[in-house]
Amino acid sequence: MLPWGGKTIAVPVNRSHTLVVGSGAASLCCAERLRRQGVEDLIIITDNFLGGTSRNTGSDKQTYYKLADAGHAPDSPYAMAQSLAAGGCMHGDIALVEAQNSLNSFYHLVSLGVDFPHNPYGGYTGYKTDHDPLTRGVSLGPYTSKAMTEALAKEVERLDIPVLDHREVLLVLTDEDRAVGVLALNKRNLDNEVFGLEIYLADNTVLGVGGPGGLYETSVYPSMHRGGIGMALEAGAEAVNLTESQFGIASVKFRWNLSGSYQQVMPCYYSTDGEGNDRQFFLSQYFDSMQSLCHAIFLKGYQWPFDPQKIQNQGSSLIDLLVYIEREIKGRRVFMDFRINPEGPKESFSLKDQNSEVQEYLQSSRADGDTPIERLRQINEPAILLYKDHGIDLTSEALEIAVCAQHNNGGLSGDIWWESTNIKRLFPVGEVNGTHGIYRPGGSALNSGQVGALRASIKIARSYREPVLDEEALREGVLLKVKQWLERIEALMNNSTGIDVFQYRREFQKRMTLAGGFVRSLDSAKKAEAEAKEQVNSFTTQKLLNREQIPFALKNRQLALAQVYYLSAIRHYLEEKGGSRGSFLVLDKSGSESHPLLSSSWNFKESNTDLNQYIQVLKNSSSGDIEFQFVPCRALPSEEFWFETMWKDYRENAYLKAK
Template sequence: MKAISGEIQIKDAKINIYEYNTIIIGSGAASLNAADTLHKLGQRDISLITEGMNKGTSRNTGSDKQTYYKQSTTIKDEDSPIKMAKTLYNGGAMHGDIALVEAVLSLKSFYNLIHIGVPFPHDEYGQYVGYKTDHDENSRASSVGPLTSKYMTEKLEEQVKKNGTDIFDKFLVIGILKDFTKNESVGVLTIDIKNINDSDYGLTLFSCRNIIYGTGGPASTYYRSVYPKSQSGATGIALEAGVKAHNLTEWQYGIASTKFRWNLSGTYQQVIPRYVSTDNDMNDEREFLEDYFDNPSDLLNAVFLKGYQWPFDARKLANNGSSMIDLLIYIETQIKGRRVFLDFRNNPTCADLNGAFQFDLLGKEAYDYLFNSNALLRTPIERLKKMNPLAIKLYKDHNIDLEKEFLEIDVCAQHQNGGLVGDVWWQSNLKHFFPVGEVNGTLGVYRPGGTALNSTQVGSYRAAEFVSKVYTQNPIDINQFTEKVKTQVEKKIDFIKMIKIDKNQKSNLMEFQTKLQKEMSKNASFIREISGIRKSMDYFNKTFHSLADLIHIKELKELPVVFRIYDMLITQISILSSIEEYIEYGGDSRGSYLVHNEHGDYEIDYQGVNLKYSLDNTIEDKVCETQIKEENSSIEVTQMWTTVRAIPEYDTWFENIWREYRKNNIYNGGINNETN
């Protein structure tokens, strides 16, 4: 571990300073790959900062068969980088140059994971065979099972530790520090969680030339969420530093278990379990889907299709579409206040005959799938055992036995497609600051399943390559650093001093956070309406303005939670502002959400719920960019619409490319268009 470079006094706090060329923030698949790639490319003056090596989404989430999406490598698919790029670009609100990079480098990144030991399956001829995922015309998907991203993270961590990279574990980043005159990042302010005290609050400074920011999605935004409870995200402090974001409106929402947070896509649905709702005490059990669907075949086929069509999609509501199931769950849990469960022990009553499933009620697609999987078996649990026994083991490992008990579910936020802006090298508008992984909003409205994992590897590789070739200088002198960041650090210390500490009273942080999360789930999740958005925005802005007065803690060790809430609030306000802008711009339902509009072309009127919506104006040829500045303890949010950049068409003559590569001219493009 590198020694402390110095110590500075800011107000009454003595704060240690560490210096590195590059710091990588986060411990997920993106951050670890960035650290490993930098080491391989020769940049060793690096460190990795994380609030917990085992806390991130990459290590703690998955699905029935977690997908990694890349260019197809099998003989049955005619594929190419440009074909894959078009698939990504055609999803809407995604820049074509980013789509091209993610396609071109998908195989390089995929094979790197194989090289370090991630066991993606191949056949006897060496083909890494794939399968189709949602919004995918080729069989580009691969998987290691439910825990693909966990395997990736563990293998990448092995590499980073083998490299001897400095790791600062249990350090929470609470501020991105910048040189305002040059609009570039120069370091970060952190809390050393293990050493919080009354004199310096555990504050530690890192001065650096570059920041690779892999903090994951804003996981604490919603109450109904499939993100691991251990993750919070840190989008807010990047926004606070002036980093632009885009597509903050775009999330994926879908059915997930709530006791153990996990996506219920793929075979969890294709085995066609029974859906039931109960009151809060698990009495009054009802198969509520039967109240809506007119015949058993429509109900069963809709459940089956949730496996392929897991995210909620307003386009899949009409004509008994699969997304009606998400909406019916929403009515049960959020309108009626009931609880909803999956039952894998029993078939839906409408398809059960003496304990056996009536397969003749299925449509051709569902029947053929189960037939080809040799899964025409009596009950859902038997079918699941046949097709995906690891899906059962996963829950058993978390003390939930699908063979003996119900599985409680809801419609949850799972992934943000939008996020911080980066150019083709993943550098943001703030120079030397590179958001990678889910915190970077590379993905558009509709994306094939598994593209997120590809993006973690491609983006982190690109950032590391640029840093190693261009931004190789040492950090600025400590005296200069102190001069540039002093006011920014003082502001954080002043905030800390404003927080009320009462050792005789229980902290209200958890209740306070939960209230904010529930407000987001109520008004800004997959059902959206402009009056609710405005109401929430007003509430959140007032809350942020009075934050220090509204919260109190029992002891100083709760300081990290305070800053997680601070970050969450900034993010929530920015998301609400983006949603308001989209609806005011005339945006209709798209992606994974429904915009209620009294003049909508379609209507759902069911059990006291009336929703009208349209699907025409989805504005997929533009991207809404968001930027904030903090003024007098409130947040001013600005929005700007930009036209999506097309997939590049350029000269690929080898000799010309070779010349530009030798001269390092390939690094001159991007948002900043500078190589200082």
């Protein structure tokens, strides 16, 4: 009960041993693993059970990265860990955990019915993905993560784990340095006297809210996925590597990555004016031959994320930069057209004139069609059908494209059990946990999500089994938080002027794309950070048309607050002499030339490789400011384990004390 408005009002309270927030592949896996280990008092809450990135995204051949166990080439967890950590800014012990547990997690999915293809001998034949020295990639097609999520959801249903849908989580509740649950909004109960606010108290909180999809204007995150890292940042959780995201070319009418065979069949790129007229083959002037242009397009299949190391010498990422210039600077629309072959600077297109790498791939794939759509049908017909399922016929229309935000390699900071490094009993799993560094092998995010879910479940089931919450002791602090949110909601409801909630969101999305996207500068980051702070402070100037817009407005605040952290991280990194790396370009007129035909305003600062050995950590200070520090990357563990002592530690649960 809470005194409010001259009366006492009731705020619903739900109590559980473990609360799982989110319904993606990582959250569902963690819930299912917990139940199998005997944790019965378990609840899943989510804003949209059928939403999220896991269920609604993919690529031409969405990859799951695992230890190679079906070929002649030898592999080991330590070798895989070295590959995971090789990109920089990743802790070696976390890389080893992800590698060591990859087969456990993969075969767990297989046991649930995820139909990964295998050879006649039962081996799950792999292929080489980006930043992968072996053949660790496996796939079941465009919808790998969707199939994972659906299989896990069926198991959650079979195990009768309660799922509460339509809950917008607003804040992680804490008591000193421990998570004690969340404050949420029941979107089906907005008309009651507390606007749908509900309290969820739990001994353990698993947070699987995905990446910051709602922050960007040009984004390939599913439109229904917005992310929820802001709720943990506001609660004081440490974050790492927020500077590191992946960006790549994707379609915008239907949000989908245009990697793999979409590029390897070499479609034609062109731009038009806003009405679709004045077609220009804008790439051709930047390549010295048809062969070099086609090779760059082809390589976008393997090298899909933008990479500043692949701009110069007519590299594949020059295409991303030129697409960005056409769209964001010239204000034109850009398309990929599978009905026609590329238009080059001089000669016309011919398959027989392609270099040996392209010809070998096409011949091995038995793709000799005269047009890109014919070659795509020969290589990967499901890639065509995927777009047809979403109302787009690649045989009759071109795809409008942009360089889009796709994945955040950073996120909340966790230890080797995926427990928050500074808030006990808070377990960020999936993309919201910042385990990845600068570069990561393609598909490693799916493995990381499943491994993190497993590790969090073990720590909860074996270390945090006993209930510890004292509800009466928490009462005053929790009700204070409820009162703060009631005041915010009432301020919104009483506001009769100001901007609508959609305009408020567009404002920070456009800012993030321009200042926190794949093209960055210190001046733009500073300006954007200041603007973002002002927008958070003016949160209550949003004008609501009705109560149904309350969740939208509150999510806006959460996203705008998260943007402050992301832009602050970028600004701090650039002030510390950070340069272009990973999937972003740092502009510097006195830096390296992007291309002889581009002005010096597109020159860029080379990577400061010394910073690759450190992880940027940020969190709230006691004064409310954001604190930063660079922490050295922990090395790959090299302990030699003796079975008898390891077995004793396991029996006594001593191994759970490792951080």
